[in-house]
Structures are given as C-alpha cells and as structure tokens.
Amino acid sequence: MYTGMVIGTVVATRKDEKLIGCKLLFTQPLNINKNPMGDPIITVDTVGAGIGEYVIYTKGTAARYAARKLDAPIDAAIIGIIDNVDIYLDVFEKK
Amino acid sequence: MYTGMVIGTVVATRKDEKLIGCKLLFTQPLNINKNPMGDPIITVDTVGAGIGEYVIYTKGTAARYAARKLDAPIDAAIIGIIDNVDIYLDVFEKK
Amino acid sequence: MYTGMVIGTVVATRKDEKLIGCKLLFTQPLNINKNPMGDPIITVDTVGAGIGEYVIYTKGTAARYAARKLDAPIDAAIIGIIDNVDIYLDVFEKK
Amino acid sequence: MYTGMVIGTVVATRKDEKLIGCKLLFTQPLNINKNPMGDPIITVDTVGAGIGEYVIYTKGTAARYAARKLDAPIDAAIIGIIDNVDIYLDVFEKK
Amino acid sequence: MYTGMVIGTVVATRKDEKLIGCKLLFTQPLNINKNPMGDPIITVDTVGAGIGEYVIYTKGTAARYAARKLDAPIDAAIIGIIDNVDIYLDVFEKK
Incomplete structure (x- = not known):
C-alpha cells in the first residue's frame, strides 16, 4: 500500500x-x-476521506475488495486515514 | 484509475x-x-469516447470488467468521460 | 494493450x-x-506473428486468456497484427 | 519477491x-x-518482523495469500526474514 | 516474460x-x-536453474502457476532455461 494526499x-x-x-x-x-x-x-x-487528508491507498484487485465492488472497473482505492507515522532511518546507520 | 486524452x-x-x-x-x-x-x-x-476527449481509464483485470468481457485479452479500458476536475494544490502549503 | 515490433x-x-x-x-x-x-x-x-511485424500485445492475466492457457506461467502475449494507426496530435493544440 | 528493510x-x-x-x-x-x-x-x-530487519516482501495478489486475508485490500506483505544472501557477480565476467 | 541471469x-x-x-x-x-x-x-x-544460468522468468499470478502453488505468496518464478536467442535488429532499418 502507499501513502498519499487527497x-x-x-x-x-x-x-x-x-x-x-x-x-x-x-x-x-x-x-x-x-x-x-x-x-x-x-x-x-472508501473511508470518507476529504481534501488535504493524509491517506493509505491500495492498487489493483485489492482496490475492488476495498470498494466492496468486485466487478467494478476500479484499480485504486483509499483504504485508511493516517493518524501517525514513525520512521527510523537510523536503521541504515547501524548496518 | 488514470486521466488521459484519446x-x-x-x-x-x-x-x-x-x-x-x-x-x-x-x-x-x-x-x-x-x-x-x-x-x-x-x-x-466502453463509454463511447471520441478523439480529443478527456477520459478516465483503468488497467489490469478492472479493464476486463469494464468491457464486460472477462475472458478477453484486455488490460486497459476507458471507463468515463471527464466533465470537470478540481485540484487543490494549496493542501501542500498548509502542511 | 501496447504496440510493439517482433x-x-x-x-x-x-x-x-x-x-x-x-x-x-x-x-x-x-x-x-x-x-x-x-x-x-x-x-x-497467439495470432501467427512473424519477425518484423507491428503488433498489439497485452500483459498479465489477459495474456493467459489470449493463449487460452489459463494455468500456464504466461504474463505477456501478442494478440493482434496492426494494419493501420491514426494519430491526431492536434488534439493538444485545440486544448 | 523483493528485499527490503523495515x-x-x-x-x-x-x-x-x-x-x-x-x-x-x-x-x-x-x-x-x-x-x-x-x-x-x-x-x-505476516512473520513477526521488527524495525531494522532485513526482509523478503511480495506484491499484488500474493500479498493477500501471505496475510491469509483473500478479501482484504492488501497489495504488499512481508513474507520472510532474511538470514543470509549469497551473490555471485562474477557470473557476468565469465560470460 | 523476461530474461535474466541467476x-x-x-x-x-x-x-x-x-x-x-x-x-x-x-x-x-x-x-x-x-x-x-x-x-x-x-x-x-521451478526448472532446476543454477547460478550463472540464462533464464526466462515470469511475474505476478503466472509465477504461482509456475510453482504449482496457487495459494503461496509468490510473485516471480523462473520458468525456463534459455538455449538460444535470435535477435533481428535490422527490422528497424527496413521500416
């Protein structure tokens, strides 16, 4: 899945x-x-996202599952609104 | 889904x-x-699009659903003609 | 689908x-x-294409439908030989 | 499948x-x-991976199989923790 | 499908x-x-390939068919060992 902004x-x-x-x-x-x-x-x-929201989206068949429309021509869907992200880039320094 | 011009x-x-x-x-x-x-x-x-029209298209299995031909070798289909697009790029300034 | 040369x-x-x-x-x-x-x-x-022919090909599951081999490990197939293409690039000038 | 770091x-x-x-x-x-x-x-x-671990991940429908959630909107999943990798780049010299 | 070296x-x-x-x-x-x-x-x-071999591989659902493991989290598989390739680049000169 991917992060995006509406x-x-x-x-x-x-x-x-x-x-x-x-x-x-x-x-x-x-x-x-x-x-x-x-x-x-x-x-x-699929989650009530609005303009400017930071979201998770998915692509391909997963998007049709998200939309609960398995036979619709959908290949991308928003599936979550992100509250918080924690990134630990120091994992590369410890290598 | 993606935007394109025929x-x-x-x-x-x-x-x-x-x-x-x-x-x-x-x-x-x-x-x-x-x-x-x-x-x-x-x-x-799949929607009667003509040359020069601004359209939505989809890729992969979604395209076969659009064409209502689930067993055809189709991997891309036009699924809508765009009337209007509103983009709010100021969402990045407010970040 | 995509255009290619064999x-x-x-x-x-x-x-x-x-x-x-x-x-x-x-x-x-x-x-x-x-x-x-x-x-x-x-x-x-899947259409009897030869070296140097200008073809349409498809990718993913669509390729298995083209080959009529749904359980084969195929992810790309030639599905047509192109007779003619007409491109209208002036659609961008009229915008 | 692909290699990645959490x-x-x-x-x-x-x-x-x-x-x-x-x-x-x-x-x-x-x-x-x-x-x-x-x-x-x-x-x-799907394997109990933690921050900084070197993992194998998969994409697309394979990710839903990994998660044992075939109808969830998942398109990427971690499926293994890498113990060791051996690379033989000299295969290109022998060509 | 694609060509690769193990x-x-x-x-x-x-x-x-x-x-x-x-x-x-x-x-x-x-x-x-x-x-x-x-x-x-x-x-x-899926074909007994070894280090340094010149192979054909496939991606996506096709890879699960190759592995005969339809419910495994596999998205890429080696499906053949290449004996010979003939390329005719002069097709572009004849255009």
Whole structure:
C-alpha cells in the first residue's frame, strides 16, 4: 500500500454504471517526508476521506475488495486515514 | 484509475477473436495539468469516447470488467468521460 | 494493450511443460512514432506473428486468456497484427 | 519477491475494517548491496518482523495469500526474514 | 516474460510456511545484449536453474502457476532455461 494526499475531485457524468455512487478523488503519492512523488492517480474513496487528508491507498484487485465492488472497473482505492507515522532511518546507520 | 486524452485509433484485422467488436483507441496519459506524461497505450472504449476527449481509464483485470468481457485479452479500458476536475494544490502549503 | 515490433525468437528446451507448444517471441515496445521504447519482453504469439511485424500485445492475466492457457506461467502475449494507426496530435493544440 | 528493510510504522484509526489486526510497516526496498532503492511502501507483516530487519516482501495478489486475508485490500506483505544472501557477480565476467 | 541471469541465493529460516521447499534465487534482469538492467528480484526456481544460468522468468499470478502453488505468496518464478536467442535488429532499418 502507499501513502498519499487527497488533492482533488473528478466529475464524470458519462461513465461505467458500476462507478455510480463511487466518490472519485485525485490522490497525490507522497514519499516518507510527505513530499509529492510522481503523478496523482484517481482513487475511489472508501473511508470518507476529504481534501488535504493524509491517506493509505491500495492498487489493483485489492482496490475492488476495498470498494466492496468486485466487478467494478476500479484499480485504486483509499483504504485508511493516517493518524501517525514513525520512521527510523537510523536503521541504515547501524548496518 | 488514470486521466488521459484519446489521440488515435488502431486497426487490426488479424487479432484475437475476443477483441472483435471492441473499439481500440490510443489514449495518451495526462498529468493533472492536462499535459502528456509518458507514452500512449491502447485502450478499449466502453463509454463511447471520441478523439480529443478527456477520459478516465483503468488497467489490469478492472479493464476486463469494464468491457464486460472477462475472458478477453484486455488490460486497459476507458471507463468515463471527464466533465470537470478540481485540484487543490494549496493542501501542500498548509502542511 | 501496447504496440510493439517482433524482433526475435527464444528457444528453451528445459521449461515449464505448460509452455510446450507456445511460440516465444521477443517483442520490442514501440512509441506512437514506431520508435523503440524501453527493453524487449518475451511474449507468447497467439495470432501467427512473424519477425518484423507491428503488433498489439497485452500483459498479465489477459495474456493467459489470449493463449487460452489459463494455468500456464504466461504474463505477456501478442494478440493482434496492426494494419493501420491514426494519430491526431492536434488534439493538444485545440486544448 | 523483493528485499527490503523495515523502517517504520503506520497508525490509521479510520480504515477498512478488514485491515483490523494487520500490523502495517513501512518497508524500504533495497538493492543487493543493501542500499535503499526507490521509495518505501506500506506492507502487512505476516512473520513477526521488527524495525531494522532485513526482509523478503511480495506484491499484488500474493500479498493477500501471505496475510491469509483473500478479501482484504492488501497489495504488499512481508513474507520472510532474511538470514543470509549469497551473490555471485562474477557470473557476468565469465560470460 | 523476461530474461535474466541467476546471480545468487537467499536463505530465510523464518518465512511463510507455504514457501517451505521453494528454492529462492536472485535473478538479475538482462537486456537483449545480456547486460544487467535494473535491480535483481527474488524468484522461485521451478526448472532446476543454477547460478550463472540464462533464464526466462515470469511475474505476478503466472509465477504461482509456475510453482504449482496457487495459494503461496509468490510473485516471480523462473520458468525456463534459455538455449538460444535470435535477435533481428535490422527490422528497424527496413521500416
């Protein structure tokens, strides 16, 4: 799974009917310093995430499980809102 | 899912028979500023998209669900036509 | 799906028995100008493609559907021979 | 599968309920010289790994098998703790 | 599928029990000139490959089919030993 920041919304009136009711959000992938890394993707929100929230997202078949829509054309979904991250970069110094 | 622009068509007479009836379109991946990013891929159209349209596409197994052809050799499909995108890049300033 | 050029053959006597009978071809990924892009991969031919042909290939589970061998260790397959491609790059100028 | 170093933890109170009970760890991908390569991902621990441990992790559907949670939104999991690695780079000289 | 060179071994005593009996080998991805390309991955050997052998490997679900272990956390496997490769780069000159 990956960390990201919710940065926007997408509206598509004409779409696969299995996406009806899915909230589509742009999520910007982040590195561990919370800086943007690579390009945003469109994710389905499954946890009530809002703009600016720091989230966990998943890709592939896992995203359809998250959305509880196994036959929908979904390949990315937000699955958690991050409260806290602890990083121990000194593990590389001890090597 | 990803955003892209439909930029072309592909004709293949000799092909997997499960692709018969599928409209194959070149889709150029876009970044959030709607600039091209990386190389175009071949997508199956499932929503009636035309050249120059701004679309959502999906990859992998999700694409076969989109095409309603679970046993076809499809790994990318257009699943929506984008009406509007709202991006809030100021979320990074508030950090 | 992706566009590529068939550029070679691979012979492996000792291999997974589910690959017996599969023609293994090196396919060079191409960009829309038909120039090489990235490194060649090994694909299973499912349409009678020959050296130098301009093809469509697919990756992942879709490749096993193409080969009609759902339990074989295949992750890439050629699924069509391209007759014609039309690209409309002026869609970006009209933006 | 890939080699990595466990470098941190993630806490998310609001999350997919199928992740309850999963220990979420940041794993830094490593190259064969045990140097960081690319960006950390979030993995589910399935072997009792701790901070600073040198691990094997897997991605995609394989990660759900590792977690014994086939319907959870998991796409990466730690599946082993590495005791020893032997690399023979001289195979390239003999070529 | 991809070509690689077997360059090493991995020992992990503490691991997913479904990996017991699997030989884990580091495989270095190669380009068509047999030069290293990118970083090695851990593959399960399914054909009796040894250090220094030139092999075909597969990724994702295909790797679990290769290992005949559909519920194991495997995402890469060696599926053949390459006897010979013929590359015809002049196809690009004829274009």
